[in-house]
Amino acid sequence: MKITIVGRKVNLRDNFKELAEKKLSKFDRIFDEDAEATVTVTVERNRQTVEITIKQRGMIYRAEETTQEMNEALDHVVAALGKQIRRNKTKLERTKKMQPVELTDTYYDEPDEEYQLVRTKRFFVKVMTPEEAILQMNLLGHEFFMFRDDVSGEINVVYRRKDGDYGLLVPDIKA
CATH class of the missing domain: 3.30.160.100 (Ribosome hibernation promotion factor-like)
Structure with a gap:
């Protein structure tokens, strides 16, 4: 390594x-x-x-x-x-x-944990800027918010970090 x-x-x-x-x-x-x-x-x-x-x-x-x-x-x-x-x-x-x-x-020594998907939620993904997505996330009181970027057209996610700042997840097709 x-x-x-x-x-x-x-x-x-x-x-x-x-x-x-x-x-x-x-x-x-x-x-x-x-x-x-x-x-x-x-x-x-x-x-x-x-x-x-x-x-x-x-x-x-x-x-x-x-x-x-x-x-x-x-x-x-x-x-x-x-x-x-x-x-x-x-x-x-x-x-x-x-x-x-x-x-x-x-x-x-912990036992294996099984994942259980308990809910699937569908919603319309709006085109907006990351700043608008952060505003919408805060209005909803959520920790993250998925949106379609107005420049690239890609699905992105904004999220609230532990330190109170915000992060942006952008897909990378190279990985």
Whole structure:
């Protein structure tokens, strides 16, 4: 797995980089050599956020944790990624025809979760700008809103982020 470590508003020490690489090496038996992991560390005031994103064959695993200690946040993020991988292991094997993986770490002990689709909702997708979509989303009190972009004509989604800002999801046919 290729690991990239990025520090935002902080210069990362070598011992943290080595610790991050060591903890991510647990996932080497699960992911191929072409998998890409990005560790992003952001420091704001007395809060330190560690975010890890692992991409492989179109699948994305992502976890983020904010604590006062960078190493503690790293531990929580690695544990959360392990849980995601464990939870989705059988589904991924079925859909991607991956080789079976033996997961034995302590935070992999959760049972497989079955997904149940309980509702399908259909609605007309209006043509609008992202700003209009954010306004409509806020008026409805939703966390996300799907619309057709007025410039590209593509289906896009605006969403409210944890930090209160907004995000825009745009389809990318290259992936």
